[in-house]
Amino acid sequence: MGWLSIKLLFTLVVLAASCIASFAIDTAHIYIYNDIEYGPTLTVHCRSKDDDLGQRDIPPKFSWDFSFGLDMLTRETEIDCSFKFNDEAHLFPIYLQPRDEFDCMDCYWKITKAGPCRTDEDHNVAKPCDRWVGGVLR
Numbered sequence: 835m836g837w838l839s840i841k842l843l844f845t846l847v848v849l850a851a852s853c854i855a856s857f858a859i860d861t862a863h864i865y866i867y868n869d870i871e872y873g874p875t876l877t878v879h880c881r882s883k884d885d886d887l888g889q890r891d892i893p894p895k896f897s898w899d900f901s902f903g904l905d906m907l908t909r910e911t912e913i914d915c916s917f918k919f920n921d922e923a924h925l926f927p928i929y930l931q932p933r934d935e936f937d938c939m940d941c942y943w944k945i946t947k948a949g950p951c952r953t954d955e956d957h958n959v960a961k962p963c964d965r966w967v968g969g970v971l972r
Contacts, residue, residue: 860904862911862939864928867897867957869944870919876945880915880928887913904931911935917945917966924966926950 868876873894880887882902890898905911913929928943928950942953942960951963 860906860939861901862904862929862934862941863899863901864913865897865899865940865942865955866892866915866928867942867944867953868892868894869957870894870947874919877918878915878945880913882911882913902929904935909935917950919947922947924949925968926964926966 864880866876866878870876875894876892877889878892878898879889880900885902887900887902892898902911902913909931911929911931912927915926915928917924917926926949929938929941934941938952940955942955942957944951944953944957944959946963949963949965951959952961954960
């Protein structure tokens, strides 16, 4: 293999690595707003398969937000959250990359007794609200 071929191969490897790195740094941002009727504190616990984001208590009419990196190679990033208020406990996938990656890099969620609602940043409902999918994270 000649010097020119080695130089060309090296350039292609560096270019490919920089393209992969640029995909790997994409991030999403989640905002969770407590809009439960009659004002109980909302306890939220979120995690992915790799990271536990911990538990947070969100007072009525307040929010909590967090950011995370997306897996741009497998496109399988998932963030599940459990929500506890009053004597209820619910589970919802707050971020599913196949569902959310093209229209939700800044995802605003209003949590109601009936379920989570995707909203704009002023808490106006942007889509039909979702229903809870289960109990709490284990």
